[in-house]
Amino acid sequence: MRNTEFLRNVTIGQYLPTDSPVHRLHPTTKMLMGGFCVVAAIISGSLGGFVIMVLAVTAALRLARIPLLYAYRGLRPAVPIIVLVAALQILFASQSDGGAVLWSGWIITITAGDFLVAATMAVRLVVLILIISFFTFCTSAKELTHGTEQLLRPLGRIGFPAHELALVLTIALRFLPLLAMEAERLVKAQVSRGADFGKRRMGLFKRVYRMFPLLVPLFLASLRRGEHLVLAMEARCYTGGKGRTRLVRFRFGPADGAAITAVVLLVAAVLAAHFLRLDSVFLPRLEGF
């Protein structure tokens, strides 16, 4: 275990206050933007659309004054999953309209279409990760609560616990980096007293067992932190969302309108690329067509 600095690679969930025009948008706007993009990325199955989205997010990152390399580093932990998904897709899921058959044998048939679908899946995951990290880069926990609450407020009339849900969400997100920090500290502390967190060759059971010195204190620390939080909230007379006023009020401005319009246009482009099947240009000689 040479590198004990965990947090360097956990970029999702980090708030980066650069005070850019993007950061100053209304929280509800940011949430709607993020939500639209995520939904579009899930519905659409168009490689071209995703490429447009990656470019759009990159442009937005520049606008938000967030270092691109830092944002892309957040993809690193997801690389194994992306590669695995893509490989499975190529090997096993056969496309009926997959175009030229490149190789066939046993239960495996590889077509040109498989590569297209695999690439699409991979880029879709990249897009999703980028969107979500971008959203957390420029939305503070406070804004997130505010936005969630505002978006869910209509549901509150029919007894939906909008405020509580917003709070739970905020706390969960806020605790992630803290948990990573805690884990880093614990790993260091246990390694300093001779712990060995195992090698890859070891069996699963043994490896889990070796994680006990990390997991038990981490669990205890989380419970302790939760208890402290409860006490701190009660000490400040927290009684829930009813009748609560806000110190900072957000207002919708022209920038919000512009941002929403841009995102709607982007989503429209991505969905158009999907439903008009513009991707077929990538396939050399489709047999089904």
Add this chain to the structure above:
Amino acid sequence: MSRPVIEIQDLSHVYMAGTPQAKTSLREVNLTVEEGAVLALIGPTGSGKSTLLQHMNGLYTPQSGSVIVLGRDLADRVTDLRRIRREVGLVFQNPEHQIFERYVGDEVAFGPRTAGLSGGELTRRVRWAMELAGLDFSLFKDRPTFALSGGERRKVGLAGVIALKPRILLLDEPTSGLDPQTHEELLCRMESLRGQGMTMVMATHDMDDVARLADRIVVLDGGRVVFGGTSREVFARREALGAHGLEVPVTVALMQRLRERGWDVPRAALSVEEAEEAVAAALTGSRRRPTG
């Protein structure tokens, strides 16, 4: 006695390198720790004390500069860092938070057991470590860890590291947040470890602890070594310490107050006994200058 066991040269470190939160935590640090010596690292919060300690047992490998511990270069890829970490024990701040076993004995035995000890040898090692940390072996070995007081848990944390039989002990704020009695007890334990020739490096905010235990002091601020020297030399520079937000021990402050009033006493007294002698000498000699 004066063989260097830790040699640090031009060590710099950037925390979260390559991210927007990048922060330089050490800048061109040079220091040497000699065998059997007790070195105190003092400095305001965020001055790089903990980061420096973590470089001494290989939790960080040097980004630039060099760290040589017990004759082995930590930047060298072939250096076995696990062995270094066994020989250089680091007691983290609040070691009571890393407890995970159900019984005290098992908790203390974790390190040596992982290192391959078992049976009678393991028991002897645990007994030895617990007694050194101030925990009675027969009384505490079967106590559930959750039923301990804060001070006892701290001692268990200390014992868990001592059980590795390290040649160098690093301590990060070993006495912070303890009640006076446990604080005193822990200091006595550390004094007896020093008496047995244990090399120690401790990061602390408690200047009275430093006065009692340390041979040498290194003052850090903003990741830089601002100055250093023997405890007596460093504490004599009250103004310079004050400029970095640091205070001097009560006994030293007393001496300096007396000097300001014209009494002929030394600049620094490191213990109550020493201060007492100095005051008595000044009074009996009635060497008061006519300044008033």
